[in-house]
Amino acid sequence: MLNLDNEVSMDPVTALTAATTAFNVIKKGFQIGRDVESMAGDLGRWAGALSTIREAEKEAKKPPPLFKKLLLKDNFQQQAIEIFAAKKKADQMEEELRNFISFHYGPSAWQGIVTTTARLRKEQQEAIAAQKKARKQFLENLGIAIAIVGLIGLCVGIAILMWPAVSAKMGL
Known part of the structure; x- marks a missing residue:
């Protein structure tokens, strides 16, 4: 799934x-006696996938952009059902894990x-926000630099075009 910020994320079914x-x-790890610390990686993967499901649910509540409305108009019901089912299953897994x-x-x-x-999650969101801000600032600076170079090029072009007339008047 590609979001508007050009970041690739999992769809709810893949996340589920x-x-x-x-x-x-x-x-299975708990059943064979492993402790929480030894399963930190698995817990992290599980929590990350749950986070993706919850983000998909939040995104589904937002009105879609016009291009998605036009191109994917029949897909919204299927997507809503997939997100709902994934959320219910995720809630069930979370409850079972919490109880255990x-x-x-x-x-x-x-x-x-x-x-x-x-x-x-808060640290990650702050890092993403900082990255987006830096990207926006870079693009703004790039736009300004391109505008300045364009203006200089325009001035040089005008000077080159006007040089014969100016030099003829001045007798150069």
């Missing part, structure tokens, strides 16, 4: 598949995961 795969690995972690490690363990996830 990734979340389900990671969830099954996590579940809270039962085995105490409620504070899940709260710690939620707090850390929120902090990391």
Whole structure:
């Protein structure tokens, strides 16, 4: 899926598949006695996929751009159903994982995961915002530079065209 900022992200179905795969690995790991720390990578992949599903849900609530309305008009119902199903499945997995972690490690363990996830998400959003700001500033500076070079080129072009007339008048 390509968004308006030219960043590639997973569609909800792919994200759900990734979340389900990671969830099954996590579940199996807990069943064989692995601890949360040893499954941090799997938990990260699962949380990332859930984040993608939630972002898709947020994006679906926004009115689509005109070009999407025109080109993908029949696809909205299918996309809405896919996002809804992915969100429900993600909620179910999250509830099951929350119950398991809270039962085995105490409620504070899940709260710690939620707090850390929120902090990391905020840091990521800030980094993305800074990157977008830098990109915008670069494009603005590039536009100004192109305009200046164009103006200089125009002035030089006018001077070259006018040189014969000016030199003839001045007797050069």
